[in-house]
Amino acid sequence: MAKLTLPCDVETIRALKVGDFLELEGRIVTGRDSAHHWLLEHHQADVAPLLAGSVIYHCGPVVKRHEDGHYSFVAAGPTTSAREEPYQADVIGRYGLRGVIGKGGMGAKTLKGLQEHGAVYLHAVGGTAQVLAQAVVEVEQVFMLKEFGVPEALWVIRVSGFPVVVTMDSHGGSLHAEVEKASRQKLEQMLGLAS
Numbered sequence: 001m002a003k004l005t006l007p008c009d010v011e012t013i014r015a016l017k018v019g020d021f022l023e024l025e026g027r028i029v030t031g032r033d034s035a036h037h038w039l040l041e042h043h044q045a046d047v048a049p050l051l052a053g054s055v056i057y058h059c060g061p062v063v064k065r066h067e068d069g070h071y072s073f074v075a076a077g078p079t080t081s082a083r084e085e086p087y088q089a090d091v092i093g094r095y096g097l098r099g100v101i102g103k104g105g106m107g108a109k110t111l112k113g114l115q116e117h118g119a120v121y122l123h124a125v126g127g128t129a130q131v132l133a134q135a136v137v138e139v140e141q142v143f144m145l146k147e148f149g150v151p152e153a154l155w156v157i158r159v160s161g162f163p164v165v166v167t168m169d170s171h172g173g174s175l176h177a178e179v180e181k182a183s184r185q186k187l188e189q190m191l192g193l194a195s
Contacts, residue, residue: 001021001022001023001163002020002021002022002023003022003023003024003025004016004022004023004024004025005025005026006024006025006026006027006028006053006054006055006098007026007027007052007053007054007098008053008098009053009098010098010117010118012098013098013099013118013119013120013170014118014170014171016120016166016169016170017166017169017171017173018166018167018168018169018173018174018175019165019166019175020165020166021163021164021165022122022163022164022165022166023161023162023163023164024055024101024122024135024159024161024162024163024164025159025160025161025162026054026158026159027050027054027140027156027157027158027159028054028055028056028057028101028157028159028162029047029050029051029054029055029056029057029154029155029156029157030056030057030058030059030060030061030153030154030155030157031056031057031058031154032058032059032060032079032084032151032152033083033084033152034144034147034148034152035056035144035148035152035153035154036084036087036088036091037087038144038148038154039087039091039094039095040087040090040091040094043094044143046143047095047143047154048095048096050156051095051096051097052095052096052097053096053097053098054097054098054099055097055098055099055100055101055122056091056097056099056100056101057078057100057101057102057124058078058079058080058081058084058100058101058102058103059076059077059078059079059101059102059155060079060150060151060152061073061074061075061076061133061150061151061155062074062075062076062129062133062150063139063150063155070139071139071142071155072136072139073133073136073139073155073157074130074133075129075130075132075133076129076132076133076135076136077124077126077127077128077129077132078101078102078103078123078124078125078126078132079102079103080102080103080104081100081102081103081104081105081106081121082104082105082106082107084100084102084106084110085106085107085109085110086109088100088106088109088110088113089109089110089112089113089114089116089117090113092110092113092114092117092119093113093116093117096117097117097119098118098119098120099119099120099121099122100119100120100121100122101122101123101124101164102121102122102123102124103123103124103125103126104176105121105123105167105168105174105175105176105177106121106168106176110168111168111172111174111177114168114169114170115170115171115172117170118170119170120166120168120169120170121166121167121168121169121174122164122165122166122167123164123165123166123167123175124162124163124164125163132162132163135159135160135161135162135163136157136158136159136162137158137159137160138157138158139155139156139157140156140157140158141156142154142155142156143156
């Protein structure tokens with residue numbers, strides 16, 4: 001499995017194709033609905049350098065706060081990405097993201113944004129939240145914890161050996177679109193046989 005060290009440059013991302021299996025190393029930032037709204041409300045100068053060249057992870061983690069004030073991730077599974085479809089391409093463009101991690105894929109607007117800005121969609125396996133949490137080696141900082149709560153806050157984390165697969169690339173390839181098309185064709189065949 002190839003390693004992708006974050007942050008990275010656009011050339012590294014353009015070399016990736018649908019179906020590539022990767023292990024992520026480096027800094028990523030979690031963000032769900034509240035985070036995406038907040039990032040688009042105004043340019044968030046404190047977070048911008050942490051997102052540039054990195055990826056945003058659609059994740060509502062379970063986090064433990066230790067006596068010394070440090071945090072660690074107990075569970076870090078992906079959440080469904082489709083609900084960020086209206087915002088994702090704009091967040092990618094505004095903050096120079098090189099990718100998105102989530103589950104279930106995204107739509108045409110995000111796919112176009114990936115092509116325009118040189119980014120990829122990385123699928124993480126659902127149901128593996130505790131295993132994925134083991135790949136989180138450090139919680140560096142957190143933004144909007146008080147305002148949004150633990151699941152919706154922006155957690156800046158370092159990962160090592162975080163497994164993902166490229167399912168949407170910067171060349172217009174989308175495994176999710178291929179599966180949807182094949183499923184639709186199969187359904188039409190089945191319905192045609194049934195009638």
